[in-house]
Amino acid sequence: MSNESTDLQLAGGEQSRKARERLYRYIFLSCAALTVFITTGIFVTLTVDAVKFFSTVPPVDFLTGTTWRVSRGEFGVLPLVFGTLAVTVISALVAIPTGVLAAAYLSEYASARTRAILKPGLEILAGIPTVVYGYLALVYFTPFLRTLGINAGTFNILSASILVGILIIPMVSSLSEDAMSSVPDSLREASYGLGATKFDVTIGVVIPAAASGIFASFILALSRAIGETMVVAMAMGLRPRMPSTATGPFGIPYIxxxxxxxxxxxxxxxxxxxxxxxDAAVSPVVGQSLFALGLTLFVMTFAMNFLSNRIANRYREEYQ
Known part of the structure; x- marks a missing residue:
């Protein structure tokens, strides 16, 4: 009798476990499908309203125009694209080396106690409201640039971009540190056995082995920089411009x-x-331009995330 009841109990437990596993699978599938549905919905909404804008403003004029003045009906997106890319590039020059070096220290050099203090402190930077960064750039950092001999205007691209770079450092450092920490210790021990120093192991073994995760952190951080609003609105100004050019040898212009x-x-x-x-004060076309800009920004961000996935898959290392 006892053996029969035990067998029935085990069988019932196995069936219950399988039922729970199916339930969990459907829940996770629903969440994944929901994210795809939301992304698709955003894209469709932007596209539908952008088509209305392009029925008034030709797409060629929008994509190739060099003047953005909505009060005059000029909707050339190139000055805005240049401003966005300028902020992205300069912030990358600030965040990428700083974030990777900070991640290398936390992963390879810092003790467990030091890491437990520094990493949360570093990630606090991501929790500071962006309006604070904009205020710091406008009130403190721009005057600091002037003390260095840089003739920066009250609103300028440089100070806004540097503060955006500081803003995205936690994203680069945190994701890169996670990627470096996932590198097996056997690789480090093999390098030490060959006489490598800690610096050699960090630069020659750990960082290359974690390259896919590090590259992914770069793209995600730069996508965050592209979408930043408050810092650039407060410190960069609201005057779209094409880059300043001069004429070089043989009449060749340069930036x-x-x-x-x-x-x-x-x-x-x-x-x-x-x-x-x-929108209401000028014309409906101005409001519709919001969706054309949103679609352009969506495509740029999607392209960067697609590139991130390709790079991650290309350089991904699998360890047994």
Whole structure:
């Protein structure tokens, strides 16, 4: 009798476990499908309203125009794209080396006690409201640039971009540190056995082995920089500009970097804020331009995330 009841109990437990596993699977599938549905819905909504805008403004004029003045009906997106890319590139120059070096220290050099203190402190940077970064850039960092001899205007691309770079450092460092920590210790021990120093192991073994995760953190952080609004709206200004150029030898024009980054500019996100505010006051076309800008920004961000996945798959290391 006891053996029969035990067998029945085990069988019932196995069936219950399988039922729970199926339930969990459906819940996870539903969550994954929901994220795809939301993304698709956003894309469809942007596309439908952007088509209305393009029925008034030709797509060629929008994509190739060099002037963005909604009050005059000029909707050339190139100055906004340039401002967005300028902020992205400069912030990357700040965040990527700083974040990777911080991740290397936390992963390879810091003790467990030091890591437990520094990593949460570093991640606090991501929790500071972005309006605070914008205020710091406008009130403190721009005057600091002037003390260094940089003739920066009140609103300028450089100070906004540097503060955006500081803003995304936690994303780079945290994700990169997780990727480095996942590298098997056997690789480190093999390198030490061959006489490598800790620096050699970090640069020659750990970072290359974690390259896929590090590259993914770069793309995710830069996607965050592309979508930043408050810092650039407060510190960069609201005047879309094309880069300053000069004529070089043989009449070849070239961009003047310092004159470009020390003047004001505008990104697509801040232009979208203006479009919302000016919709009723100017014309419906201005409101519709919001969706054209949103679609352009969506495509840029999607392309960067697609690139991130390709790089991660290309350099992913699998360990047994």
């Amino acid at each position: 003047q970097p310092m004159e470009t980054v020390t003047t004001s500019g505008q990104t697509m996100t801040s232009a979208m804020i203006q479009a919302v505010e000016a």
